[in-house]
Amino acid sequence: MANIFDAASRKNSVFIDRRVFDPHHSPSTFNHRDSQIRTMVMNLADALEGHIPGNMILYGPSGTGKTAATRFVAQQLEERAQIIGSRVYTHEINCQHVNTRYRVLHGISETLRESGDQVIPFTGWPADRVLSETIRRMDRQGGVHILILDEMDQLASRSEDQLLYDLTSLNVLLKQSRASIIGISNDIGFTDKIPGPIRSRMSAEDIIFSPYSSNELSQILVERAKVGLRKGSWEEVTMRFCADLSAKEHGDARRAIDLLRVSTLRAEIAQSETIEIEHIQSAHKQVEHERVIGLLQGLPLHQKLTLTSIIINERNGVLTQTTGTIWETYVQACNLAGMKPLTSRSLSSIINGFHSASLAHVKNVSLGRRGRTKHVSSLLPRGIDAIRIMCENNDAINLAVNGTYKLQRRL
DNA sequence: CCTCCACCGGAAAGCCGGGTCA
DNA sequence: TGACCCGGCTTTCCGGTGGAGG
Numbered sequence: 001m002a003n004i005f006d007a008a009s010r011k012n013s014v015f016i017d018r019r020v021f022d023p024h025h026s027p028s029t030f031n032h033r034d035s036q037i038r039t040m041v042m043n044l045a046d047a048l049e050g051h052i053p054g055n056m057i058l059y060g061p062s063g064t065g066k067t068a069a070t071r072f073v074a075q076q077l078e079e080r081a082q083i084i085g086s087r088v089y090t091h092e093i094n095c096q097h098v099n100t101r102y103r104v105l106h107g108i109s110e111t112l113r114e115s116g117d118q119v120i121p122f123t124g125w126p127a128d129r130v131l132s133e134t135i136r137r138m139d140r141q142g143g144v145h146i147l148i149l150d151e152m153d154q155l156a157s158r159s160e161d162q163l164l165y166d167l168t169s170l171n172v173l174l175k176q177s178r179a180s181i182i183g184i185s186n187d188i189g190f191t192d193k194i195p196g197p198i199r200s201r202m203s204a205e206d207i208i209f210s211p212y213s214s215n216e217l218s219q220i221l222v223e224r225a226k227v228g229l230r231k232g233s234w235e236e237v238t239m240r241f242c243a244d245l246s247a248k249e250h251g252d253a254r255r256a257i258d259l260l261r262v263s264t265l266r267a268e269i270a271q272s273e274t275i276e277i278e279h280i281q282s283a284h285k286q287v288e289h290e291r292v293i294g295l296l297q298g299l300p301l302h303q304k305l306t307l308t309s310i311i312i313n314e315r316n317g318v319l320t321q322t323t324g325t326i327w328e329t330y331v332q333a334c335n336l337a338g339m340k341p342l343t344s345r346s347l348s349s350i351i352n353g354f355h356s357a358s359l360a361h362v363k364n365v366s367l368g369r370r371g372r373t374k375h376v377s378s379l380l381p382r383g384i385d386a387i388r389i390m391c392e393n394n395d396a397i398n399l400a401v402n403g404t405y406k407l408q409r410r411l
Numbered sequence: 412c413c414t415c416c417a418c419c420g421g422a423a424a425g426c427c428g429g430g431t432c433a
Numbered sequence: 434t435g436a437c438c439c440g441g442c443t444t445t446c447c448g449g450t451g452g453a454g455g
Binding site for chain 3: 103126349364367
């Protein structure tokens with residue numbers, strides 16, 4: 001009797017090693033970022049002799065290899081330190097989630113916890129106490145600590161200035177060890193948000209990562225394909241197509257690699273032995289749809305109501321949407337759902353958030369005597385029923401959408 | 412050239428739900 | 434059990450502003 005898993009047999013899989021398509025995979029060699037890596041190595045070599053390496057800040061859009069290059073260099077540094085018997089430790093903190101003074105210090109401290117140490121709670125302690133515990137543990141370990149702050153720009157709000165102050169003063173407070181910072185940022189203008197005194201204390205060297213060109217992306221994809229895909233299942237020309245598509249939109253290597261992964265899955269589903277252009281095209285569509293659907297499902301209630309208002313306005317033929325017209329529809333929607341609307345100030349921030357998430361195109365415009373505002377239009381891909389997705393399991397939105405539709409039609 | 416609109420957006424403060432600690 | 438702390442979200446306050454129209 002046929003087994004239901006027969007068709008899904010991996011025997012003829014196009015993949016031979018899926019791990020190289022994992023977003024966290026670090027390749028054993030690192031190409032196309034030679035000058036950046038050289039600069040990092042020059043700075044960090046000091047750590048091997050027990051000196052304090054210069055602080056560095058790596059700038060560049062996402063998927064330009066900042067994190068991967070840093071991990072690569074950090075790993076090589078630790079290997080080298082082990083060989084020559086010098087004490088160098090790297091601590092990587094992703095500030096996307098670990099984004100407050102308390103959490104960052106907590107994160108560093110916990111990597112240094114030994115048996116017998118008190119477990120620092122996720123909240124509750126005064127942050128100063130977490131700082132002194134962190135310093136105690138760093139000193140106990142000794143050597144040089146490299147603190148890698150990934151997505152550091154997420155910290156640059158008022159309340160986190162204190163953290164940057166703490167970290168740049170570490171070498172004054174530490175007695176038995178040394179510390180140095182590698183910041184990684186998507187936002188090139190983020191140092192401007194840091195107060196001058198802290199910026200000058202940090203005196204970091206800037207290292208710029210620009211988006212990969214189509215050529216570079218193509219070579220990266222070929223490198224991965226050589227390791228991860230069965231020989232004969234792919235051609236350079238299809239990798240080129242995949243790279244061109246990615247370079248045109250973002251130049252993000254991570255997304256390009258993921259596109260190749262999904263394309264390969266598409267080829268497997270179609271029981272094709274080779275990856276064809278059409279697989280890449282349909283994967284491209286699928287990846288974009290999944291990104292948007294994920295975003296929509298994860299939106300908080302008022303953001304859903306705001307986006308719903310934008311879509312309703314659009315469907316009702318409002319040609320140029322401004323903050324004002326969205327606000328009116330949004331207030332109606334809230335009333336119908338029996339909810340208290342947020343202030344227009346909050347709505348304005350929500351709309352800006354849609355722009356960053358590429359859910360809407362937002363442009364500041366001046367209408368002269370008629371004031372300044374934003375022009376807003378949704379960027380949702382065709383074929384996605386955004387309102388239906390947002391309505392799932394949400395009575396408030398259902399109520400607001402249906403009511404607002406009826407109301408608008410009557411007008 | 413000046414006014415003035417309809418917002419913008421930074422800063423600060425408040426609220427609230429989660430937590431620790433003595 | 435009350436004082437205290439953290440962090441996310443929100444409101445409040447308010448100075449700022451591009452450019453059409455007078």
